[in-house]
Amino acid sequence: MVRLLHGMVIGAALGAFVTATAADRSEFTNLAKSRYVHCAFYTSYETDPATGGPILVEGKADALMLFHGIDARRASARAIYTRMAGSRNVTVVQTGKAIHFIDNVAGMYVMTTVDSCLDFDAKRGICVTYGAVNSRHFDASVLYDPDKVYEKIKNDADPGFCDHSFIGIQEASHDAR
Numbered sequence: 001m002v003r004l005l006h007g008m009v010i011g012a013a014l015g016a017f018v019t020a021t022a023a024d025r026s027e028f029t030n031l032a033k034s035r036y037v038h039c040a041f042y043t044s045y046e047t048d049p050a051t052g053g054p055i056l057v058e059g060k061a062d063a064l065m066l067f068h069g070i071d072a073r074r075a076s077a078r079a080i081y082t083r084m085a086g087s088r089n090v091t092v093v094q095t096g097k098a099i100h101f102i103d104n105v106a107g108m109y110v111m112t113t114v115d116s117c118l119d120f121d122a123k124r125g126i127c128v129t130y131g132a133v134n135s136r137h138f139d140a141s142v143l144y145d146p147d148k149v150y151e152k153i154k155n156d157a158d159p160g161f162c163d164h165s166f167i168g169i170q171e172a173s174h175d176a177r
Contacts, residue, residue: 028099030126031114032072032092034164039065039112041134041160054159061160063134065112067101079103081110093146100146109142111135113150114162128164133157 031037040061045054063082070077072094079090079101091102098115116131133150135157142149 028094028114031099031130031162031164032070032094034070035068037067037070037114037162037164039067039114039132039134039160039162041065041112041132041158043158045159063158065101065134067112072099077101091143093143095147097147098150100142100150102142102146104143107138107140109137109139111137111142111146111149111153112162113146113154113157115150115154118161130162130164132160132162134160 041063042054043062047054065082066080067077067090068080070092072092075092077090077092078087080087081103084105088103091100091104093100093102098113100114101112103110112132112134114130114132117127117129118131119127119129121128133154135153137149137153139149139152
């Protein structure tokens with residue numbers, strides 16, 4: 001029941017996906033500093049009759065991604081994608097509008113773009129759930145102008161959401177003494 005309720009909350013938040021506020025650069029900075037970023041994407045979904053936006057239920061995603069080892073300054077991260085075997089190196093491009101994770105797969109680009117804040121925690125002053133899309137395309141200009149490519153493909157991309165974890169938390173294997 002709790003899982004269903006949480007899925008309905010995410011679904012309701014994402015029902016307003018089209019009108020979500022753009023995340024400011026500091027929110028992307030927190031995401032880029034995170035130890036892990038988890039994303040879920042949907043190729044099929046119900047439509048919210050009130051907003052026309054997608055209803056995305058947690059646990060019903062068609063594809064999952066995990067980004068780790070994120071270093072926005074070096075434009076690098078590692079990614080695990082449920083549609084490909086193994087962990088892969090990806091390019092990270094942070095712009096004023098979004099943060100893009102780009103994987104070059106033999107000339108095809110798998111691009112995850114995180115572009116909005118869906119759930120802002122005012123108490124901690126951080127975004128905890130982000131709006132995102134995942135696309136596959138052959139436009140090599142994504143490596144030097146990802147915002148422009150994103151604008152072209154965003155309506156055909158798979159919608160989803162991402163969250164980050166472990167900001168400022170020590171790993172269990174490191175003794176804090």
